[in-house]
Amino acid sequence: MSFHPQMAYDATFHKSTRVLADAGPAFEFTAENRARLDEILTRYPSERSRSAVLPALYLVQYQQGYITGNAMRVVAEACKVTPADVEDVVTYYTMFFTKPVGKFVLSVCRTLSCAVNGAERVVEEICNHLHVKPGETDASGTFTLIEAECLGACDRAPVIMVNDAWQELQRPEDIPKLLEELRQHGEAALTGCHHVIEKK
Amino acid sequence: MEPIITKYVREPNSFTLDFYLQHGGYESLRKALSSHTPDQIVEMVKASGLRGRGGAGFPTGMKWQFVDKKSDKPRYIACNADESEPGTFKDHVIMERNPHLLIEGCAIACYAIGAKTAYIYIRGEFYHVQLVLERAIAEARAKGYLGKNIFGTGFDCEVHVHRGAGAYEAGEETALLESLEGKRAQPRNKPPFPALVGLYGCPTAVNNVETLANVPLIVQHGPEWFAALGPEKNGGPKLYSISGHVKRPGVYEASMNVTLKELIFGEQYCQGMKPGRTLKAVIPGGSSVPILLPDQLDTEASFDGVMKAGSMLGSAGAIVLDDTTCMVWLATNLLHFYKHESCGKCTPCREGTDWLYKLVHKIEAGQGTMRDIDLLASVAANVGGKTLCAFGDAAVTPILTTIKHFRHEYEAHVREGRCTHVADWRARQPVGAH
Numbered sequence: 252m253s254f255h256p257q258m259a260y261d262a263t264f265h266k267s268t269r270v271l272a273d274a275g276p277a278f279e280f281t282a283e284n285r286a287r288l289d290e291i292l293t294r295y296p297s298e299r300s301r302s303a304v305l306p307a308l309y310l311v312q313y314q315q316g317y318i319t320g321n322a323m324r325v326v327a328e329a330c331k332v333t334p335a336d337v338e339d340v341v342t343y344y345t346m347f348f349t350k351p352v353g354k355f356v357l358s359v360c361r362t363l364s365c366a367v368n369g370a371e372r373v374v375e376e377i378c379n380h381l382h383v384k385p386g387e388t389d390a391s392g393t394f395t396l397i398e399a400e401c402l403g404a405c406d407r408a409p410v411i412m413v414n415d416a417w418q419e420l421q422r423p424e425d426i427p428k429l430l431e432e433l434r435q436h437g438e439a440a441l442t443g444c445h446h447v448i449e450k451k
Numbered sequence: 452m453e454p455i456i457t458k459y460v461r462e463p464n465s466f467t468l469d470f471y472l473q474h475g476g477y478e479s480l481r482k483a484l485s486s487h488t489p490d491q492i493v494e495m496v497k498a499s500g501l502r503g504r505g506g507a508g509f510p511t512g513m514k515w516q517f518v519d520k521k522s523d524k525p526r527y528i529a530c531n532a533d534e535s536e537p538g539t540f541k542d543h544v545i546m547e548r549n550p551h552l553l554i555e556g557c558a559i560a561c562y563a564i565g566a567k568t569a570y571i572y573i574r575g576e577f578y579h580v581q582l583v584l585e586r587a588i589a590e591a592r593a594k595g596y597l598g599k600n601i602f603g604t605g606f607d608c609e610v611h612v613h614r615g616a617g618a619y620e621a622g623e624e625t626a627l628l629e630s631l632e633g634k635r636a637q638p639r640n641k642p643p644f645p646a647l648v649g650l651y652g653c654p655t656a657v658n659n660v661e662t663l664a665n666v667p668l669i670v671q672h673g674p675e676w677f678a679a680l681g682p683e684k685n686g687g688p689k690l691y692s693i694s695g696h697v698k699r700p701g702v703y704e705a706s707m708n709v710t711l712k713e714l715i716f717g718e719q720y721c722q723g724m725k726p727g728r729t730l731k732a733v734i735p736g737g738s739s740v741p742i743l744l745p746d747q748l749d750t751e752a753s754f755d756g757v758m759k760a761g762s763m764l765g766s767a768g769a770i771v772l773d774d775t776t777c778m779v780w781l782a783t784n785l786l787h788f789y790k791h792e793s794c795g796k797c798t799p800c801r802e803g804t805d806w807l808y809k810l811v812h813k814i815e816a817g818q819g820t821m822r823d824i825d826l827l828a829s830v831a832a833n834v835g836g837k838t839l840c841a842f843g844d845a846a847v848t849p850i851l852t853t854i855k856h857f858r859h860e861y862e863a864h865v866r867e868g869r870c871t872h873v874a875d876w877r878a879r880q881p882v883g884a885h
Binding site for chain 2: 336367
């Protein structure tokens with residue numbers, strides 16, 4: 252391994268922390284999810300069932316909330332790959348969780364367009380209200396805060412993705428109300444995407 | 452120019468098949484299938500001069516022509532809907548409000564290259580958009596615009612949506628194919644290019660959403676009409692996503708005759724900066740391109756025009772920054788993005804982005820030295836051009852371009868031992884490296 256000649260190179264630059272995925276409780280797809288996975292598998296050539304790994308992992312995550320070692324084995328069998336192949340995929344993509352998360356996952360976009368419109372302050376506000384740091388779940392298990400990279404809604408900055416739904420144009424002062432409404436009404440409290448004009 | 456692609460996006464139910472058919476929908480597909488051979492379609496797209504809207508601006512017709520037609524393997528269209536370049540949000544509006552235009556484009560593209568299947572690879576964060584697309588595909592299929600024997604011409608075409616799971620790198624065409632195959636989104640060595648060895652090792656054309664959405668227009672109105680819409684070699688309508696410190700951020704459709712200045716200050720576009728602020732810099736094509744200064748904006752917002760001004764049009768996602776923006780902070784913010792999104796395949800990028808972030812963060816926090824500024828440039832030179840894909844070059848651009856234009860800000864940070872340009876919209880506590 253070669254280092255940059257002028258770079259201070261200490262332990263923080265190299266940390267390999269290989270941890271095996273937690274096996275978790277026993278996992279089986281529900282009949283409904285099994286049927287959906289079978290339908291998804293028909294979209295790809297029969298010998299290319301590996302393509303269904305990502306959709307299958309989403310099904311796991313919607314069913315169980317996060318993805319365990321046992322679930323990876325089930326997905327591996329369904330897609331005819333090894334569990335290691337599945338774990339390889341799970342650990343790469345940021346939208347797959349290998350640990351339990353809160354009921355609402357708040358992904359606050361922190362990239363430039365949102366940041367210049369106050370996303371850093373929105374994150375601070377959420378941290379202060381929930382007493383968490385980015386990446387943590389609050390004590391009640393309701394909210395998980397994540398700092399996400401560009402969500403692709405830069406014209407409605409700052410934007411927060413709550414599970415799969417969007418909350419646009421958030422200011423720091425909107426946060427207490429947002430958290431309270433989420434507690435009360437769930438995702439129905441969100442603004443959603445401004446392109447959807449039919450519901451409004 | 453009157454909007455063409457986004458003409459009806461503000462109208463209720465513009466995403467439905469009925470609405471689309473009322474406005475001449477799927478006539479281009481009918482025309483293509485009934486009165487043109489696949490090669491004629493490729494020739495048409497070539498003659499129109501349509502250039503890829505994803506970032507590189509490569510001529511689409513050429514890309515299709517390169518698809519290996521002698522191979523006995525199946526061929527594929529992969530539509531790149533992984534819109535993740537910071538500052539870009541144009542494909543979103545097409546897919547959300549005019550999905551049938553994209554589906555029609557996919558079908559015509561399949562016909563042109565002799566494919567039977569198109570996969571739309573959509574980023575995981577666009578779940579609500581995915582639902583709209585899937586609904587539109589089901590509608591089109593039920594009415595015979597997709598599926599077997601379309602219009603009785605014997606042409607079969609299926610379009611599927613494939614959801615990604617949060618990886619910027621999946622927007623790189625070979626990484627997209629890897630992800631579509633159920634693997635990590637990491638780029639492949641090129642050549643061979645996807646046109647020869649793409650999805651499942653088969654010939655594949657990877658096209659951006661906006662590119663494919665332009666194809667039905669070319670078939671409908673002809674290549675001459677399309678080419679005449681903009682400056683030479685930069686024809687057709689173009690969607691611009693403009694965000695940042697402007698009064699009215701959003702997606703604007705214009706011909707590429709429009710200048711960057713008009714887009715930012717024009718009445719029908721962004722209407723200038725927020726009250727009391729002045730323009731400091733513009734990143735014209737998503738976060739991966741060099742910065743332009745206010746005096747460089749009187750330039751055509753075309754692929755060639757922006758190139759001449761010293762930057763790139765890229766994905767046409769312009770981020771506009773005002774005088775409250777600290778350029779060292781900006782570089783820190785973007786390097787955090789690149790460090791986070793580096794796929795880890797090539798060592799210079801995986802390690803280099805981390806080093807760059809740590810260095811620039813150190814300077815931003817007021818603990819840097821003058822030597823660190825040169826060290827930044829030196830590390831950057833060891834990343835750019837030394838990776839499989841363009842990510843390495845993209846990641847070092849924010850560093851190099853801010854040092855080039857705003858070296859005095861870096862030096863002020865070092866001299867005063869603090870950020871000299873703190874804006875009220877930034878974090879109250881210094882943001883740690885988390």
